Amino acid sequence: MNGHSDVFAIPLEDEAYLVYAPLHGVAFAASEAMTAAVSDVLAGGQGDASVAALVEETGLRRRPRPPVTRRRGTPEPTEVTLFLTTACNLRCTYCYASAGDAPASYMSMDVARQGIDFVVANAKRQGAPFAGVNYHGGGEPSVHWNLMTESLAYAREQAGDLEVIAASAGNGVFTDRQIDWMIAHLNGGMSLSFDGLPEVHDKHRPTVRGTGSSARVMHTMRRFAEADYPFAVRLTVTAEQIPLLPDSVEFVLSNFAPRRVQVEPAYQLGRHEGEPDAETEEFIAAFREAQGRAARYGQELLYSAARVGTVSNHFCGITQDNFCLTPSGNVSACFEAFAEDNEFADVFLYGAPDADGYAFDMDRLERLRDLGVENRSFCDGCFARWNCAGDCYHKSLAANGRGEFVGSQRCHITRELVKDQLLTRIAQSGGLMWRAGQETPCAVHGAQEGAASELAAAAAGGDHE
Template structure:
């Protein structure tokens, strides 16, 4: 996680970017992290690893650091005879030339955007008044499309009650830029999302299914987390929180969760496993094991009788399990209702 700084002030930012003290991950620490995962990958049969330029803020605000890290990745790939999958999560509000450069350099870019400019400007406004985040992103996507690199882009669209009936429109909008993959994710309850408008489960299911037909006609694939029948989660985890995640925060904190980033928060402390500094890596293995045990799907009683447990795995632990609350006692939620309805529909469509 390169920085906590961000040029936007998204109304439902889970990281509260811009509201917290600005911190930047040093290139030295970032390179150390890359070397560690490259070396570990060299000891596996696949000899592959992933570097995800993520944000507790906006990574493209650190272009020099990104360039340095991409060069370092090439060095480590050669040294360890490994292959790296290079990913970035970004609001992608960058100049067109820079957008094309990133698309050429990276394996995949997850672009956080919620639709046409009117939606972007309402929910993802610029921190400084007078600009349009929607217009900037539109120009960036158009440039990538013109360079025939749109296959590198996956849209991550946050859905609120204000936009849940616009999924078809949003899909059509992105398809004109050659986008073929869109993740629709309900607004998070983390960070600034605590005050946002939650979706209505029944409305979202109805609109998502309707959007599926539109997307198919456009050659676009749409996704909702935990409902992809081709990606069974047989290990019982919704992500790499069991220990394969190695998230390095701007202050050098090492975490197993990419969303537990707000300084001083209980959630951040709950998923912290160590530190990475100029003196080296320190990991508390007992914490890794404790987190792995507490976040396994079997620890949530409601999941044990649910037919979605092998595709959903209890959903995102950061979003659905508050620190200090026994996961076993958590009841089914609106998110569960959505997952069950969409999974059932996917099974019926087979």
């Protein structure tokens, strides 16, 4: 808007506007004339008394400090993510990692022990409230079962009185014995990949033998729900499955009880490279219809880059010294750079084990720290800037190459869904204005906040299968 670069006038239909001030935590709908009047007052004009009062009351004349944080010095992480293996018991058609296509690698207990010792010692020295141990990677963590259970037992033993919060991402194809252990030991919760309607899921997520895996995942979700165990569901949508997304979301919410449901278009990498694009207008329309169905269950669907309520310069952990270990023990900042031979390993791998713990490549780390949205000139002027925070850098590299960030089709999806979230919050706040922190708590937002430490593996990054 004229007079204030952090207040945006976003066109809606019928010549109306959505006035959004992300740093003030304010949004309201306004006519074209009202929007022009607010802009005039912000630029120094007198304006109509009611408009001047509105600007005063909302504090829009203030210039809040941008929410920019940056890590400094040598990393001293208190959480580790272990990429246990590149092996997988499924052969998903859209797997970004092409898991199972190449010989698998497995982490050793020595590698896990060194990472755990490092974060537990850091957490104790810093007086941190807990140490974190998460499981993720370019394969299915539970396939390396002995290391999963032994490493967590070791972490708890080393931590002593210090709490260990442990979480995992997984494909949900577990045995009952594994489910029992997860419920008992993974106190941070589980993020499961499940695509909704069984026929949709089975088409894209077959087992190594080529049979559908939906029955196994549904069994896991039922067991988790019976135990009131916190789990999130992530649906990956391919182009041809977009029309079925609303039914898929309804199927999940009417049969199971996930704390969160995330929906993402399939990533055109790995086995899905060259397949039809799902980042389309059709995706937005289907997401909106699915959101309408989810609302009946008190849920708000998540899309990784549309995050009203989060105001940050970081999209994910890559700018915040994310400490993940490849099966060989090297340090990666990115969940999709899980091995030394990944295409962008030279961008995201920033450390290696040594006799004292880890040696960090500080030049590489500073380049990652530099990737906050405040340094992305393409994002200047985008109203979703502090919510999206520049989106997934790995996707940007894959789509745009290593040159300057130039956005992607995802930007349009992000802005449309941020707009939807704002309109929903305005409606929930009585229809006139949304102010951050003043909305009526609902089951969804309560659940999201409560899950801040739960489901930590999923939350640590933006968008992961």
